[in-house]
Amino acid sequence: MATTDSPPVGAILPDDLITEILIRLPVKYIFRCQSVSKAWLSLIKNPNFVKSQLRHSIESFNTNQTLIVNTLDEYEESHTSISLLSVDFRRIVARLRFPFSRGEFDYVPDCILVGSANGIVCLSVALSETPPEYKWHCSPFANRETNTYLWNPATRQSKVIPSYSICHDYRREALGFGFDPIDNDFKVVRIVAPPFSAEVYSANRNAWRKLPGPVVLPFDDAFDVCVNGFLCCTGLYGVMAFDLNKEVMNSGLKFPVTTSNARVTEFDASIALLLWRNKNSSNQIDMWKLDDEACLRGGGVEASWTIVFSVDLDLTVDSVHGYLPRGDILLMTDEGVWCLYDTNKKKATIVPVAIDMHQTFKYTESLVSVSGFKQVN
C-alpha cells in the first residue's frame, strides 16, 4: 500500500539498480529508455553502462543461446541473408538488416560472415555481382573487389575498414575475426595463397599490417572459433591458434590422437577440440580440452589435451560445427541435415535451416561501437 508520503519508486532508484534493470532489456528498448528522464539518459550514454551491458550479455548467453548465421534466403534461394538462429527454439528468430543502407546496392550482394565477438560482427561484401563462371578451386571472393564491414546489428551502426594491404592475385583466402581482450581491440586476420601471405587489421590502429614469416592456410580456408583472444583452426600440422594480441600464429599444436576429422571449439572457457569418426556405421564424437595455454606462448611447450567426453551416435556425421555451453553439439549429418545433439539427453533434434558451417558464430547483443561507426539504418 503506497502512502501519500512515500516517495515515487523511480525517483529514488539508485544508479546501479537502474543499470541492473536496463541491461536486461534488448538493446532496441534500451535506446527507447533514453527519453524517460535526464538521469536515465546520462546513465545509458555513460561508457560504464556499455561495459555492464556487455558483461551481462555474455554472462547470460547460456540461457538465451543465439547464433548469427549466413543462411539461404527462404524467399529467394540465390540470395543469402544474415540471420539469428536461436539454439533453444531451434529456428531462425530474426533476419538482420545489412551494415549498408538500402540505396547502396540495387541487388542483394554476396556476403561472407567472417565472425562475431562482443556484439560486433565482421562481414565481407562483394562489390560486383557474382561472376558468370564459378571457379571451384578458388575462394568465393578471390580477386573480387570487396568491402569489409565492422558492424553492430543491434545498434545498426557500421563502418568499412581500409582495403587489404596484400593485393596480388590469389586463389585461396581465409578470413577470421576476433576480440583481443588484452588491448581491448577487434582484429581481422587474412591469409591468402599463392604465394602464402598474411595480414592483420586492428580496429584500434585502423590499419592492416603484413605479417612476417611462413604461413599455413587453415583447412577449409576457415577459422573455427575465437577463444580467449586466440583465433583457432586446424591445419596441416595440427591445431593452429593465432594470438590476436601478439599477432603471431602458433602452429603445429599436435592433436591428442591421429585424426582426420577435427574442429576447434570452446568448452569451459578453454580451447577444446571435437574429433569424430565413423567406424562400422557407428559414429563417435570425442571432446578434448586443452590443458594449458602455455603451448600458445612460444618456447616450444607441447600441447597436451584431456578427454572430456566421448559419445556414440546413431546417425552418420558429415561435419561437426562446435560445442555449445549447455551441452549441445551442432553438427551436420551426411544427408546434409543440421542437428543439435544434446549430450545430456543423448538425443538429436533437427534444426530446419540451411546454414553455412563456416559462417555460423555465437552472437550476443551489445552497445559496443568502434571508432568511425556511423548509423546505417
Place this chain on the structure above:
Amino acid sequence: MKKLKFIGNPLLQSREKINMSSDKKWLTLKTTEDNEEFVVEESVAIMSNVIKNMVEDGCASSVIPVPRVKGNAMGKIIEFCKKHTEESDEKVLKEFDAEFLNLGPDALYDLMVSANFLEIKVLLDSVTTKVADMIKGKSSEEIRNILKIENDLSAEEIEESRRENCWTRQE
C-alpha cells in the same frame, strides 16, 4: 552484572552447543530498523554474500544485525532463499518466482534494494528481470507511469531522442 563461569574455552563451548542441537547450523538475523528476529539455517542465510563473508571470517556471533532492511522485506527474502535452497527443479522454481514476484513497484523496489545490499545474486537477478519485463516495449510515458518517474526532459531533448532512435520503432 552476573559473573559468567566458563569451563574451558568459551568459544569452543558455544560451538559445541550449536552442534549438539542438530546437524544443521542456525543463525539469528535481527533487522536493526525494527528489531525483528529471524532464526534461519546457515545454508539459507549464506545465499547472501554479505552474511556468507561474515560467517567465513568468523565475525558472525549468534545474532547477526542487519541494517537497512525492514522486517517484512526480510521475511520475504528468507522465504525466497529457503525455497531456492530446498528446491532444485528449475520449472518449480520458475513458477515459484513468478508467483512470489507478483508485487507492485513499491514492494519490488524494497526487495531489489535489499537484495542488492545483502548481495543475493539470484534474488536480485529475478527481481530486476521482472522489472525489465514490466517495462519492455513500453513507451517512455508508460515507463514513467509504471515506475513513478518524473519527466524532467525538455521538449527539445525528447524530440532529439525520438529522432535519433526512430529506427527502434520500426517493425
